[in-house]
Amino acid sequence: MxxxxxxxxxxxxxxxxxxxxxxxxxxxxxxxxxxxxxxxxxxxxxxxxxxxxxxxxxxxxxxxxxxxxxxDVRSVLDFYSNLFTKSGLERITGINQKQLWHYASGLRNPRPEQSLKLEKALHKLGEELLAINL
Incomplete structure (x- = not known):
């Protein structure tokens, strides 16, 4: 495909x-x-x-x-801002909250490595959530 x-x-x-x-x-x-x-x-x-x-x-x-x-990172952080706190994102990504605020506000664009780090952390979280049955 x-x-x-x-x-x-x-x-x-x-x-x-x-x-x-x-x-x-x-x-x-x-x-x-x-x-x-x-x-x-x-x-x-x-x-x-x-x-x-x-x-x-x-x-x-x-x-x-x-x-x-x-x-893009800014759009993701904005889109899920009512779901994820910056401290929660810091815990799952290892990216400093201050950096996340900079990315969310558009003051800075993340390096490709940081974007990938965030993407991998969110995908991992998604996989973990998909594995849960209630």
Whole structure:
């Protein structure tokens, strides 16, 4: 399956998303689920319009593909700010709270190593939560 990257970014009052390298596909929403649904709907509309009006469906959207959702660190920290405290994130990532505040405010962008560290910690937490049965 071909990966198709969806970039999610913080907008003024919500989140916006677009496909990397493919024009005409975008979505807005207040949650990741809204963004996912909006992107999928937008792709379907584009395909239908291409068929109806004789346009060319982008190569990446032909056949089997997988949507990969990417957010920058600032957007992730903002999106989950009501769920994760900076002290909680420090415990699971090992990244100093002050650094996390800088990243969240946009005063500094994390080095790629720090972004990866945060991503791995969040994925590990997700895997641990998925393993729990209640």
């Amino acid at each position: 071909k990966p198709v990257v969806v970039i999610i970014e913080r907008a003024e009052n919500n989140y916006s998303a677009y496909l990397e390298g493919i024009d005409g596909i975008f979505a807005v929403g207040k949650s990741v689920d809204e963004i996912k649904k909006g992107i999928i709907d937008s792709i379907e509309v584009l395909k239908e319009e291409c068929k109806e009006f004789g346009g060319e469906i982008p190569e990446a959207l032909k056949g089997d593909y997988e949507l990969i959702f990417k957010m």
